[in-house]
Amino acid sequence: MTAIKDTTMGKNPNLTLTGPDLAALLCSRVCHDIISPVGAINNGLELLDEGGADADAMDLIRTSALNASVRLKFARLAFGASGSAGASIDTGEAEKAAKDFASVEKKTEVTWNGPRVIIAKNRVKLLLNLFLIAYGAIPRGGSIEVVLENPEYDAAFKLICKGRMMRVPPKLVELLSGTLEEAVDAHTIQPYYTVLLADEAGMEIEVNSTSEEIVFSAKMVAA
Secondary structure, three states: OEEEEOOOOOOOOOOOOOHHHHHHHHHHHHHHHHHHHHHHHHHHHHHHHOOOOHHHHHHHHHHHHHHHHHHHHHHHHHOOOOOOOOOEEEHHHHHHHHHHHHHHHOOEEEEEEOOOOEEEHHHHHHHHHHHHHHHHHOOOOEEEEEEEEOOOOOOEEEEEEEEOOOOOOHHHHHHHHOOOOOOOOOOOHHHHHHHHHHHHHOEEEEEEEOOOOEEEEEEEOOO
16 A cells, blocks of 8 residues: 655645746636637537538537536635625535536546535635546546545545556655655646645645555544
């Protein structure tokens, strides 16, 4: 078994981005996720304008519109403010966002175990960003089990993913246990933001991997 955890004491020294740089990179990440389905919608409309196969064009438009809508709703919860400062979020919204996100590509089964409660938004955002990391860790698809334990108080989150060609994102490893080898960019901002959210929420991220599964977890840091 390989275990990786945040070995820093106090604030992670790798979290050095300024507010404007963080905002710019997160915006680039969201735009990257949305541009493909939006471009496909445009392609479908062009097919209609050219008198192409109406059924195929409409199917492309419907599928791409759903993809874009799901990704935007997920991004709103995972990256956006989702309310005023200090606002809380229903974990049921996070569950729906995660399951809808996975259902679009139809390659990963998501199960969700834990109480439906209203908790601090940083905890929900951390949970959803851990979900994105877990989803990316099984690029060929598989299963993700999300477990919430005592989310209102001494919270602990666990995401167990199984699938073919599993991999722990290298940038997450660098952020948790070492020094960044390269500067964070739009492609690697998401794990950076995840570690930042954990730091802000007073939680510690740990990764345990075997040949059968990868477990991403976050728990409250002992006082």
